[in-house]
Amino acid sequence: MIDTLLLPFQFAFMQQALVIAALVALPMGLISPYLVLKGWSLMGDAISHAVLPGVVLAYVIGLPLGAGAFAAGMMCALAVGYLKENSRVKEDTVMGVVFSGMFGLGIVLFAMVESELHLLHVLFGDMLGVTWADVAETGLIATVAVGFVLLLRRDLLLHAFDAQHARAIGLPVRFYHYGLLGVLALTIVGALKAVGIIMAIAMLIAPGAIAFLLTRRFGPMLAVSTTVAVVCAIVGVYLSFFIDSAPAPTIVVLMSAVFVGVFAYSRLAPAENGAVET
Numbered sequence: 001m002i003d004t005l006l007l008p009f010q011f012a013f014m015q016q017a018l019v020i021a022a023l024v025a026l027p028m029g030l031i032s033p034y035l036v037l038k039g040w041s042l043m044g045d046a047i048s049h050a051v052l053p054g055v056v057l058a059y060v061i062g063l064p065l066g067a068g069a070f071a072a073g074m075m076c077a078l079a080v081g082y083l084k085e086n087s088r089v090k091e092d093t094v095m096g097v098v099f100s101g102m103f104g105l106g107i108v109l110f111a112m113v114e115s116e117l118h119l120l121h122v123l124f125g126d127m128l129g130v131t132w133a134d135v136a137e138t139g140l141i142a143t144v145a146v147g148f149v150l151l152l153r154r155d156l157l158l159h160a161f162d163a164q165h166a167r168a169i170g171l172p173v174r175f176y177h178y179g180l181l182g183v184l185a186l187t188i189v190g191a192l193k194a195v196g197i198i199m200a201i202a203m204l205i206a207p208g209a210i211a212f213l214l215t216r217r218f219g220p221m222l223a224v225s226t227t228v229a230v231v232c233a234i235v236g237v238y239l240s241f242f243i244d245s246a247p248a249p250t251i252v253v254l255m256s257a258v259f260v261g262v263f264a265y266s267r268l269a270p271a272e273n274g275a276v277e278t
Contacts, residue, residue, distance in 0.1 A: 008241040016135055017127045017194075017247055021233040023138045024191045025203065025251075027145035029229030031187055032208030033221045034149075034180060037160045042092055043080070043181070044204040046099030048188050048197045050076035052106025055122060055192070060113055066137070066189045073185030076102055077178070125196035127237065127247040134193050141190035145183045156180060157218055195248040203229065206255040213259075213266045232258060 008014040035044055051069035058068025076098055083094045110122075121129070149156065158166045159176040167173045184204075191200040211224035236251030243250070 008238055013128050014237070014241060016130050016132060017237050018234055020130050020135045020138050020194045021127065021237045021247065021251065022230050023135065023142045024194050025207075025229040025233035026226065027142045027149070027183075027187045027190065028200075028203045029207045029226035030146060030149045030222060031180075031184060032204055032206070032225050032229065033211060033218065034156060034160050034208075035184070035204060036208035036212050037218075040184075041205050042095050043077070044184060044188075045201050046080065046095040047073040047076050047181075047185050048200045048204075049099045049103035049106075051185075051188060051192070051197055052122065053102055053109055054106075056106055056109040056113060066141075066192065069189045069192055070185055072102065073188060074182060077181040077185065081178075121196065122192070123196045123198045124246065125192070125194050125199060125248045127194045130193055138190045138194065141186055145187050145190070148179065148183050152176070152179070153222070195251070199248040199252050202252040202255060203233075206252075206259055207232075210255070210259050210262050213262045228255070228258060 008018075035041055051072045054068035054070070054072025054075075055065050056068075057072075058065050061068075079098050080091065080094050083089065083098070084091045087094070089097075118126075155166070155171055156176055158171065159173060159180075163173055163177075166176070187204075188197065188200050191203065195203060207225040207229040208221075210228050211221040214224055215221050232255045233251050236254045237247040239245075239254070240247040240250040
């Protein structure tokens, strides 16, 4: 029995998958509450889809795929900001137009270019095919993203709750706005090889949504979100070995099941619901 339970840890590909899953989940769990509180769930969706043309162009030019993905993600964020400020169209509508347009461009470019890239791996990841070099790259990205959020968490929190008040007391609101977008794009780049651009959306949003239902204080919300993200990632990879499933979708299904369970619990304990407190 014990030998069977420990069997996944005997394979190098499973060891790499477990480590990179935790490294991907850690910054996502930290960023997720900010996205939920700011109503930026669609922004995560937009940037994750928008990186596809950057990946294809980086492959053609011979640059690292992560560099192309990050450039495309930031281009999407800047385009959304510019269109929002210079048109009457609402932000969610602008995001829908921009990310769908860039995603469509990525599909067209992918079809036109002969490459060794596998589209399904770009969309859904290839966690069982990563190398220790990929793990190291993801670890570096996770360190930068986690460091940014932890060092500036109080100012980011004020910016998320009340940007006008943050501007009135002299905080560089534009820096925090685009800084958070940059870290969001960087986190998606870090998740690209492991979970792909589609599964990354759920991992960005579900932990914060679960934590939002469980606590009204932001500090515990960060802790719960991060814990949920990391635990679900590790358990999802572990379970995928026994049920013969792809790790990334298994992680997302597990997070969804946790969300449904927490939602049911929150309905039985309505006193815990309410606005988040600092």
